[in-house]
Amino acid sequence: MIDADRLWHSLTTLAEIGAYDDERTGLRGVNRLALTDADAAARRQVAAWMEDAGLAVRVDRMGNIYGRREGTDPTAAPVLTGSHIDSVATAGAFDGCLGVLGGIEVVRTLNERGIRTERPIEVAVFTEEEGVRFGTDMLGSAVAAGRLTLEYAHALTDRDGRTLGAELARTGWAGDTDARLDPPYAYVECHIEQGPVLAEHGVPVGVVTGVQGISWQEITVHGRAAHAGTTPTHLRADAGLAAAQVILFLRELVDSGEYGELRATVGHLVVHPDLTNIVPARAEMTVDLRNPDDAQMARAEAALAAYLRELEGSRAGLTFSTRRMAKTAYVAFDEGVQKTIAEAADEHGLAHLSLLSGAGHDAQEIAALCPTAMIFVRGEYDGISHNPREYSTPEACAQGVDVLATTLLRLAGAVHV
Ligand code: HGY
Numbered sequence: 001m002i003d004a005d006r007l008w009h010s011l012t013t014l015a016e017i018g019a020y021d022d023e024r025t026g027l028r029g030v031n032r033l034a035l036t037d038a039d040a041a042a043r044r045q046v047a048a049w050m051e052d053a054g055l056a057v058r059v060d061r062m063g064n065i066y067g068r069r070e071g072t073d074p075t076a077a078p079v080l081t082g083s084h085i086d087s088v089a090t091a092g093a094f095d096g097c098l099g100v101l102g103g104i105e106v107v108r109t110l111n112e113r114g115i116r117t118e119r120p121i122e123v124a125v126f127t128e129e130e131g132v133r134f135g136t137d138m139l140g141s142a143v144a145a146g147r148l149t150l151e152y153a154h155a156l157t158d159r160d161g162r163t164l165g166a167e168l169a170r171t172g173w174a175g176d177t178d179a180r181l182d183p184p185y186a187y188v189e190c191h192i193e194q195g196p197v198l199a200e201h202g203v204p205v206g207v208v209t210g211v212q213g214i215s216w217q218e219i220t221v222h223g224r225a226a227h228a229g230t231t232p233t234h235l236r237a238d239a240g241l242a243a244a245q246v247i248l249f250l251r252e253l254v255d256s257g258e259y260g261e262l263r264a265t266v267g268h269l270v271v272h273p274d275l276t277n278i279v280p281a282r283a284e285m286t287v288d289l290r291n292p293d294d295a296q297m298a299r300a301e302a303a304l305a306a307y308l309r310e311l312e313g314s315r316a317g318l319t320f321s322t323r324r325m326a327k328t329a330y331v332a333f334d335e336g337v338q339k340t341i342a343e344a345a346d347e348h349g350l351a352h353l354s355l356l357s358g359a360g361h362d363a364q365e366i367a368a369l370c371p372t373a374m375i376f377v378r379g380e381y382d383g384i385s386h387n388p389r390e391y392s393t394p395e396a397c398a399q400g401v402d403v404l405a406t407t408l409l410r411l412a413g414a415v416h417v
């Protein structure tokens with residue numbers, strides 16, 4: 001149905017904006033953090049493709065971009081699709097981009113076939129979905145859905161102290177429409193799975209049932225700088241050692257099996273003064289917890305907090321401070337939209353299976369506004385993601401976007417002129 005080559009060309013073209021040569025993998029990766037110059041350039045490219053496809057483009061005060069294709073009933077709430085184009089620092093070409101470029105490709109295809117829809121169709125690009133620059137993921141969609149305020153989002157800073165509001169202005173992406181999104185009729189997001197399930201089952205399409213809970217916190221360990229040679233062990237308040245103990249503790253929580261399907265990651269860790277012959281005075285780390293069960297997530301967070309208190313008591317001069325960065329509960333997707341996706345896959349003769357998303361997505365935020373679900377496209381190499389090795393085939397991407405096209409047509413009501 002859609003033009004597979006044109007979709008692939010847009011994916012590979014966009015992937016060159018913010019591209020870098022990854023020494024570890026020898027692959028071409030993408031480093032396009034939200035509201036960097038690379039992200040701004042990618043936004044300009046996507047907005048141009050939207051306009052070429054006849055979409056009316058608007059930008060809101062959060063920098064979220066919406067491309068609108070009118071329906072025969074312009075008063076009807078639109079069917080929304082889309083995702084994000086900001087990336088992590090070691091990304092591939094597909095995470096988020098497939099959903100945005102897939103939505104634009106659907107619009108191009110409808111234009112070529114002269115297919116009108118009763119409801120408008122809109123394609124969204126949400127700001128800072130990854131959360132890796134300003135510290136809260138799904139940020140743009142959370143503001144659109146009203147979970148977070150625009151003021152809170154604009155005041156968030158990156159590691160250099162630059163605010164998101166200032167970066168929106170600097171890059172020219174501070175829009176002028178209200179960041180709170182009027183509830184769409186429905187939202188469908190197409191995304192690479194970023195995991196091994198579809199490949200393990202040999203199935204091309206995933207019908208996503210929901211998204212697991214996410215807990216992000218920053219932990220700062222305060223110890224005491226001391227001479228590496230002269231300071232006996234019993235006199236040390238070693239922040240680096242304490243940070244290592246926290247990492248091992250988290251792994252023990254996961255391996256204990258007593259906290260459900262808990263996943264724990266310390267992705268950021270720095271010690272100060274970060275010099276060879278000084279016992280670390282301070283350690284800064286982030287803890288990313290994931291769990292499909294909110295009660296188990298709460299238990300794991302409580303166990304971690306108790307361990308920090310225990311460590312404080314174990315060593316004079318050692319204290320901890322924590323800061324909540326992000327917290328989202330398990331989100332179930334709409335059964336009706338899931339059924340529409342499954343029927344669309346059947347119509348294309350594509351096998352599909354239902355699965356929970358291990359990763360967070362903008363869809364989990366928009367689900368607060370309207371019936372929402374996602375389409376997963378199979379990834380290769382065990383579905384690795386947040387790594388330049390992230391890969392899906394041109395055929396799998398086209399199949400997923402075909403399912404997206406049929407799903408959007410069913411929801412928006414195809415009108416044969
Ligand atoms: O963190 C996540 O799950 C997503 O990649 N933002």
Ligand code: MN
Pocket residue numbers: 084095096129191360361
């Ligand atoms: Mn994503």
Ligand code: MN
Pocket residue numbers: 088095130359386
């Ligand atoms: Mn991601």
